[in-house]
Amino acid sequence: MVTIRDVAKEAGVSVATVSRVLNETGYVHEDTRKRVMDTMKELNYSPNEVARSLYKKKSKLIGLLLPDITNPFFPQLARGVEDEMQKQGFRLLFGNSDEQPEKELDYIHTFVQNNVVGIISATNHTSKTNYQDLSIPVVFLDRTSNDYPSVYADGKEGGKIAAEEMVRRGSKRITLLKGPAHIQPAQDRFQGALEYLSQSNVDFHVIATTSFAFEDAEKWAKELFDTYPDTDGVLASNDIVATAVLHEALRLGRSIPTDVQIIGFDDIPQSSLLFPSLSTIRQPAYEMGKEAAALLIKLMRKEPVQQKHIQLPVTFIKRETTREVEIND
Template sequence: MASIKDVAKLAGVSVATVSRVLNDKGYVGQHTREMVEQAIKELNYKPNEVARSLFKKQSNTIGLIVPDIMNPFFPELARAVEDTASKFGYNVILCNSDEDRLKEQAYLDTLQQNYVNGIIVSSNTMTANQIIELNIPVVSIDREISKGLPTIVVENMKGASEATRFLMNKGCSRIAHIRGPQGVVNAEERCEGYREVVHQESWFSESYIVDGDYDMESSIEATLELLKTHPEIDGIFAANDIMAIGAMKAANQLGIRVPEELAIIGFDGIRLSSVTIPELTTIVQPIYELGEKATTMLVSLMNQQEVGQTYYKLDVELIERNST
């Protein structure tokens, strides 16, 4: 593998001159630049990106911090971020925080040490002060961290209300809700959307709301207990697709037929929702657009370009399938 010294020797110039050409820093005559570029081409020289990032204090890299890479929503989001970043010439470092404050801070420190140009983050634990201390552009996605921070989310409450009304229009007379983690903004909004529709119904009970923690196994356990305690329930709105799939599995274990005896609807629109048996009715988020828009905004901020709008609340869409 050729080194920068080999390039300098072939071009008949100093290592410092090659460095100036590579980093486009300082004056280099046109003839000299052409000789260096020709030497680089002949030797197929690849610059040491780590060294270049240390020199320039930039790395053409962005960080992406997500709370749970096991949830299929986030790999699909990461794919959109990676696709878009690549078009702009940036690489992506993916970090899985597990919603752990200490782990999250450790990732922030590591990303700073690697001179990332900016960060996209989905977090319910990060604070505005942490963002300010980074001193690089940050875009929040899926969850709002603080007012004024560039943010892209979806119509969580609207989608939840639509899902619940849909079950009622399908003839469900006792509708339960499997909610996401306490304190997580989008989980609270989806629960609020459910409550908006059912709170005045004579049959509504607080015990119809159970915690699924955005996790399939937790949802299975919660649904088993829910349906044993309230066998009259004939509809379930789960706050994400993974929990809805868990609810379908729990119903199957109890011998309850979906959708004949129990209608189930999820939220997210992950690809997995279209291959379950039965296929899952869901509130679809524009996942790819979320990642694409967040990355485009971040790149504009990194390049100090005019952004204009910095807060987006994207619409959602109900897709009916066989689970209802």
């Protein structure tokens, strides 16, 4: 491995001079600076980032905390963050919290110990305690927060759009699956749908659910068609739950979308791979990741930031689990 000493020797200057060039401190004659730079290039020298980060009190590491990368919504988010960070020369330290506060705390701790210069967190335990003592910028992703900069999709509007599309496409007896109580975005979309349905002239039922796991969702899907067999439209709390409802409806011999319409939430990649493919409300996960990264970079560079709370729009993705409407479709 090439060291700073090798560079100094080869360029015929002192180690201190190479150090000044590297760290852009003190005076170095332009010719000397060029010679040092050329030598570094020639020898393929790369400064040790850890030593530099200690010297400058700055690293190029970012901490990214997700609930669980195996939940298919999150790889897109992570990829958005990484692509933007990679372009700017930052690297990701990465952890899954499993929504456990102890694991979250543990990761934040080790992020700080490794001198990260910023953190992006997409967890649900964003109580101030974990983050308030940090001296580095934090951006919450897929979560709202009054205290911290955040990037999220408009869940409430998403819920409203889903309900509106379902009513507009002719469902009269709608079942609304309420997502887990501790996941704020799930509650936002539920509220949006609830408000719209309350003001419409259709019948509707609400079924409370406690997770987004497919195995649990299969049970709720059975319960749904057992308890409300005349349901002709289901607003699911996310795409995984919608998939379970779709399976159960097909198993019961219901024709989709003629007998039952289904709308999911998220637009995870596999929703378009279902047969029939799933109509859903799209959250722009990749873009959300990119926006969070861009916002964090601005905060780290202390650039002026107009908007610390960035809300991205959601859209209705019309596929095969909803009916056509005559006009404007």
